[in-house]
Amino acid sequence: MNIDADILAEWIFRYLQGTLSAEELFALEEWKKQRPENQETFDELISDKAIEKGIARIYEADASKIRVRNRIREGIAAAETGSYSGESQASGEPSARRVYFLRTGWLRYAAAAVIVLAIGIVYYFVATHSETEQPLAGVHTQPSDIAPGGDKAILTLADGTAILLDSAQNGALAQQGNAEVVKAANGRLIYNVKDNEKGQVLMNTMTTPRGGRYELTLPDGTRVWLNAASSITYPTLFVGEERRVTITGEAYFEVFKNERQPFTVAVEGKLFVEALGTHFNVNSYADEGKINTTLLEGSVRVSPDIAGLQPDRLRAPAKKAVILKPGQQAQVSLRNILVINDADIDQVMAWKNGFISIQDAGLAEVMKQLERWYDIQVRYEGEVPAVKFKGKMDRGVSLSGVLRSFSEFGIKTRLEGRTLVVVGN
Secondary structure, X not given: OEOXXXXXXXXXXXXXXXXXXXXXXXXXXXXXXXXXHHHHHHHHHOOHHHHHHHHHHHOOOOHHHHHHHHHHHHHHHHOOOOOOOOOOOOOOOOOOOEEOOOOOHHHHHHHHHHHHHHHHHHHHHHHHHOOOOOOOOEOOOOOOOOOOOEEOOEEEOOOOOEEEOOOOOOEEEXXXXXXXXXXXXXXXXXXXXXXXXXXXXXXXEEEEOOOEEEEEEOOOOOEEEEOOOEEEEEEOOOOOOOEEEEEEEEXXXXXXXXXXXXXXXXXXXXXXXXXXXXXXXEEEOHHHOOEEEEEEEOOEEEEEOOOOOOOOOOOOOHHHOEEEOOOOEEEEEOOEEEEEOOOXXXXXXXXXXXXXXXXXXXXXXXXXXXXXXXXXXXXXXXXOOOOEOOOEEEOOOOHHXXXXXXXXXXXXXXXXXXXXXXXXX
């Protein structure tokens, strides 16, 4: 990883404020894992002592300001903020790794003091390790290769608590109304609902970063596979006339059949997909230019969302909808629908089955998939080579393995940090 010291200090500051993006939070977590010294530096920066030092630098030591410092210190000691919980107070057992964000004004003010110390401590840390044989991991390093993505996701609970699922232990993670949130032995997230008829309806969100994927079983038994750089927002209890979830990015659904309560996938402001019990894939990445809904089994109704999502409206006007049969794909672009009768199911489902599909794809199209799966940026020097690929590539190989395959097509590349440069003619 290549994290500049200034950026690291800013991330730690925004970590305490609860304003880090999912990608930044994952990157910070990866940096902490790279060396024990990284974790120690992080713990030092978010400690009560560090915050008190920062405040002491900001304020002169008169009586009124000392009282302010004491109040802040007492508040920090009383709240679980800015650090991962290492042990459950109730059971003494290790708990899931959670991120508790600051929600109180004066606690946010205390977090602001950390930035006073952060850059200095980080630069001191860099300097004391600059002459060692092994360079500081995560600061000014250039990777020679990049590992493939894996099972990574953040679960955001109704109260704003964020759980890093890849590092959370198996077992019960949280209670959300009548639903117990459980990480199964195979890593899948499951909601066990005690009473399907009653209980508080809370909204949860699962988010995968670039280089992440995750599997989820919703409270109704529907299974969802989430691709990289995607999200799904859903209730912890399905009530009313429909079961509605909202997604970004790409997801594959195996819907639990319930004729009395249709299952609806919404791509906010763009699309509705309604099903009863069926298997289908929705690709709604913003950089793809269109939304593809591909049906594998059963039947779905695809509707452009003309007016935008409204809480009291279940579906778009019927005259704008199409009904898909297995093997068909609906391509929605600029609120028009094009139905493809013989969709390449193997290509559509490659990501779920552990592959990167390159069948009949141009270089730019393939590079979009690499950017999401390997968490890289792609830059072109010169013209983009006009090539068409065939087949598929294993998503489990490192980036260097992919680039070796490209070289067989005469495509020249070089890696600069996490930027892949494609050298054209």
